[in-house]
Amino acid sequence: MIDLLATHYNYLMFVALVAIGLYGVTASPNLVKKVIGLNIFQVGIFLFFVTSGYVDGAVPPVVHGDVAGTYASPLPHVLILTAIVVGVSLTAVALALIVRIYDAYGTLDEEAIREVQTE
Amino acid sequence: MTDAIALLVVVPIVLALVPIALGRLWDGAGWVAAALAALAHLGLSVTVAAKVISTGRFTYAVGGYTPPFGIELVADGISATLVVLVSVVTVAVVLYARRAGPDSNSFYSELLLLTAGISGVFVTGDVFNLYVFIEITGLATYALVATGRSPAAALASLKYLLVGTIGASLYLLGVGYLYIATGTLNMADLSTQLQAVGYDSPLVLTGFALLVVGLAVKSALYPLHTWQPGAYAESPDSVTAYISALVSTAAAYALFRLVYAVFTPAFDAAVPFALDALVVLASVSVVVGSVLAVLQSDLKRMLAYSSVAQFGLVIAGFAVANATAVTGGLVHLVGHAIMKAGLFVGVGALAGVAGGRTVDDLAGVADRAPVVSAAFAILAFALVGVPPAVGFAGKWHIVLGAVEGGRWGVAAVAVVSTLLTLAYFARVVERMYFQDAPAATADTVSGPDATATADTDAALTPDGGESGSESTDDAKTTGTSGITIEARIVVVAAAVGAVVLGLFASDLIAVFEPVLEVYFQ
Numbered sequence: 324m325i326d327l328l329a330t331h332y333n334y335l336m337f338v339a340l341v342a343i344g345l346y347g348v349t350a351s352p353n354l355v356k357k358v359i360g361l362n363i364f365q366v367g368i369f370l371f372f373v374t375s376g377y378v379d380g381a382v383p384p385v386v387h388g389d390v391a392g393t394y395a396s397p398l399p400h401v402l403i404l405t406a407i408v409v410g411v412s413l414t415a416v417a418l419a420l421i422v423r424i425y426d427a428y429g430t431l432d433e434e435a436i437r438e439v440q441t442e
Numbered sequence: 443m444t445d446a447i448a449l450l451v452v453v454p455i456v457l458a459l460v461p462i463a464l465g466r467l468w469d470g471a472g473w474v475a476a477a478l479a480a481l482a483h484l485g486l487s488v489t490v491a492a493k494v495i496s497t498g499r500f501t502y503a504v505g506g507y508t509p510p511f512g513i514e515l516v517a518d519g520i521s522a523t524l525v526v527l528v529s530v531v532t533v534a535v536v537l538y539a540r541r542a543g544p545d546s547n548s549f550y551s552e553l554l555l556l557t558a559g560i561s562g563v564f565v566t567g568d569v570f571n572l573y574v575f576i577e578i579t580g581l582a583t584y585a586l587v588a589t590g591r592s593p594a595a596a597l598a599s600l601k602y603l604l605v606g607t608i609g610a611s612l613y614l615l616g617v618g619y620l621y622i623a624t625g626t627l628n629m630a631d632l633s634t635q636l637q638a639v640g641y642d643s644p645l646v647l648t649g650f651a652l653l654v655v656g657l658a659v660k661s662a663l664y665p666l667h668t669w670q671p672g673a674y675a676e677s678p679d680s681v682t683a684y685i686s687a688l689v690s691t692a693a694a695y696a697l698f699r700l701v702y703a704v705f706t707p708a709f710d711a712a713v714p715f716a717l718d719a720l721v722v723l724a725s726v727s728v729v730v731g732s733v734l735a736v737l738q739s740d741l742k743r744m745l746a747y748s749s750v751a752q753f754g755l756v757i758a759g760f761a762v763a764n765a766t767a768v769t770g771g772l773v774h775l776v777g778h779a780i781m782k783a784g785l786f787v788g789v790g791a792l793a794g795v796a797g798g799r800t801v802d803d804l805a806g807v808a809d810r811a812p813v814v815s816a817a818f819a820i821l822a823f824a825l826v827g828v829p830p831a832v833g834f835a836g837k838w839h840i841v842l843g844a845v846e847g848g849r850w851g852v853a854a855v856a857v858v859s860t861l862l863t864l865a866y867f868a869r870v871v872e873r874m875y876f877q878d879a880p881a882a883t884a885d886t887v888s889g890p891d892a893t894a895t896a897d898t899d900a901a902l903t904p905d906g907g908e909s910g911s912e913s914t915d916d917a918k919t920t921g922t923s924g925i926t927i928e929a930r931i932v933v934v935a936a937a938v939g940a941v942v943l944g945l946f947a948s949d950l951i952a953v954f955e956p957v958l959e960v961y962f963q
Contacts, residue, residue: 348604361607368615375622399621402570406614409577413607416584420600427593436597 333374340367352433354424358417365410372399372406446489447502447515450525450561451575453486454479458554465547472550476536479554483561484529491522498956501567510628514567519953520772524564524695527776530939531687531783532557534932538787539680541926544589552589553684556582563692569617569704570627572696576613576660580606583689587677598672605669609659616652619645620704632704641705641712650709650716653700660693663757664727667750674746679790682742683932687783690753691775698760698771702961710763720761725855727754732862736869739800741789744866745782748825751859752778758852759840765962767843767852769951774836776950777943781825781833784936787929788818792874794924801870805877811925815874817937822867824940827860831940835947 328335340363347360376399384394421431428436457479461472493500499518503509517525536553543549559582562575584606588599621627623645624635636646655666662670670690674682701709701717710717731751738744756778759771789799795811796803808815824831827838837856844852943950 345608348608354600357604361604364608365611368611368618371615372618375618396625399618405570405574409574409581412581413577413603416581417600417603420584420588420596420603423588423596424593424600427596440594 333370333377337367337371337374340364340370343367354421354431354433355418358414358421361417362410362414365406369403369406369410372403376400444493444500444502446486446493447500447517447565448504450483450486450490450565451558453482454554454558454561457482458551458558461547461550461554469547472547473536473540476539476550476553479557480529480532480536483557484526484533487522487525487529487561490517491526493517494519494522495953509567510626510631513571514628514630515565516567516629517565518957519955520695520698520957521564523776523950523953524691525561527691527779528557528560528564528688531684531779534783534787534935535680535684535687538683538928538932541928542678542680542790544678544680546589549586549589552582552585556586556684556689560688560692563696567629567703568627569620569629569632569700572699573610573614573617576610576693576696579689579692580610580660583673583685586681586685587673589681590677592676594672595676598669598676602669602673605659605666609656609666611656612652612659613656616649616654616656619649619652623649629699629703633706636705637708641709647713647716650705654697654720657693657697657700658723658757661690661697661753661757662750663723663754664730664750667727667731670750671743671746674749674786675740675742679786679793683783683786683790686745686749686786687779690749691779694753694756694760694775697757698768701760701763702768702958707763707962717761717763721758721849721852724754724758724761725852727751728758728855728859729754729862732859732866736862736866738866739802741793741799741801741804741870742786744801744870745785745789748863748866749778749782751863752782752825755837755840755856755859758855759836759843762840762843762847762849762852764843764847765958766846767840768958768962769954770836770839770841770843772954773832773839773947773950777832777836777940778825780936780939780943781821781831784821784933784940785818785825787936788814788821788933791925791929791933792818801873804870805873808874814925814930814933817933819871819874820937821933821940822871824937824944826863826867830944832944832947833940835944835950839951 344360344362344364344367347363348357351357351360376396378393378395381393381395384397424436425431428439430436430439457475460475464471464475494517499516501509501517502515504513504515507513532553539549539553556579559575559578563572563579566572566575580603584599584603587602588596617627620632620636623639623643624632626632626635639646659666674686677685728751731747731749731754735744735747735751738747752774756771756775759767759774762768791814792804792807792811793799796805796807820831824833827833837860841853841856844850844856
């Protein structure tokens with residue numbers, strides 16, 4: 324068990340981040356905190372991809388001369404660059420919507436907005 | 443000629459910049475750019491479809507990088523049919539939006555981005571590329587839902603964003619699991635590599651579960667549908683028509699592709715409980731969605747919950763995993779898009795006459811808008827599954843496939859859902875045709891907006907070569923109705939389309955057949 328913790332702490336971190344993020348999205352009544360939770364959730368997934376691409380002692384696949392060594396595939400990292408861009412655009416859209424919601428209701432609290440709506 | 447498949451995505455994305463670039467100089471830039479893009483898209487998708495019909499499936503390596511290293515685009519009978527569907531719906535919605543609005547240039551930019559994203563989902567052959575297109579679709583949809591003026595629209599959009607992003611992220615995580623298991627992202631390559639890894643590997647099973655849950659969120663299966671009714675009800679009518687027709691359709695199609703092109707029926711044979719679970723999820727969605735639809739009084743919410751049920755039926759068809767049921771699911775997928783788009787445009791048009799969007803508001807509306815009411819009723823009965831409309835063809839094959847596969851539960855659920863669909867549509871049609879309009883609504887109709895549109899409508903009708911004799915009669919009898927010619931054309935075209943597609947359903951099935959034969963050999 325201790326061994327697993329010591330060697331796979333990065334995967335445990337991924338699980339923890341995803342769980343914290345999901346908890347943030349569902350539990351917090353504050354809309355901005357929901358978006359923060361969403362970001363944490365996505366970062367957890369990014370970490371999963373990046374850490375899966377890590378090879379102990381490997382070098383980037385840029386070949387100089389005829390050095391034979393272990394190379395790490397850059398593809399997972401490249402995928403995550405794309406996913407990060409997507410995440411940033413989503414955060415931008417979410418924050419723009421939150422600005423509009425705050426203008427209309429004067430609060431970011433989900434419960435308070437629901438009360439205003441049902442009145 | 444094979445470039446047409448890449449241009450399906452490129453043309454709308456590039457033209458999406460035009461409304462923003464020229465919007466300040468010329469107000470009409472948005473609509474013109476959208477109309478041009480829609481027509482160009484139609485031309486391209488017909489080119490792709492013609493090539494598929496004459497020479498069969500073809501692929502395209504993006505940027506010249508050969509698959510499985512590069513991204514591959516795939517056109518076959520199914521993806522070609524669906525991109526033609528995208529073009530047709532885009533043309534119809536752009537036509538309808540000319541007067542129904544929302545009248546802003548950014549709306550047309552978002553619409554074209556959405557067209558590009560959905561086309562991408564339909565043609566891509568790469569699972570990560572699919573994630574990117576799903577997110578483009580998602581982002582454009584969130585922005586489109588928020589074009590509704592009310593703050594409730596912004597709230598519905600944010601809710602959709604939160605739920606939709608979690609769904610898409612779960613999909614991405616599933617892609618990660620498959621990538622770790624196989625080291626490839628290309629769908630065709632994945633299908634062979636997965637077999638080598640072994641279908642009962644925990645990595646593969648977890649990946650499958652994450653992909654299915656992610657896409658089930660996007661296609662709004664119960665209990666993951668919570669974003670959908672709000673998003674449909676609060677967005678402007680043209681947006682609702684577009685997203686109800688295509689966005690969930692894209693997710694359901696992605697699920698179909700993953701289950702059959704990536705996991706293949708061999709996966710079902712090796713791990714039967716995976717698709718069994720999906721059958722249960724989809725069947726629950728059918729029943730609960732239909733019941734919730736019966737309980738709604740708001741028409742747009744009723745149609746939204748009806749979509750939850752119909753997508754349950756489509757995915758149940760996919761999960762039964764024999765060629766007949768999958769064919770039924772695909773036919774219903776295409777049919778549902780046409781019928782739902784027509785119904786939402788119909789609700790928008792009739793609400794202008796009736797002065798409200800609840801079931802009771804439609805009382806007696808058939809006298810004041812006979813053509814649109816008739817088309818709406820035809821679409822409603824088409825969705826119920828009355829032959830010869832396309833709703834019947836789809837449901838028939840799903841039920842037939844379920845019986846063939848020994849899944850009596852799915853067959854029973856399909857029949858129950860048909861009855862419940864009849865229950866909620868009969869209620870509406872009964873109000874439209876057999877109840878008198880309350881006297882008060884006649885006055886509320888003639889608000890400033892209604893008269894304004896009615897005036898332009900009346901001015902355009904006599905010289906309009908595009909309006910058939912039917913709609914001219916309609917304009918005479920309904921004098922002050924606020925229904926635009928565009929709305930009338932779209933609803934009637936959808937009704938005609940639903941019936942014609944039903945009559946030619948066997949031709950549609952013949953187009954799907956070669957693709958399914960490969961999967962179910």
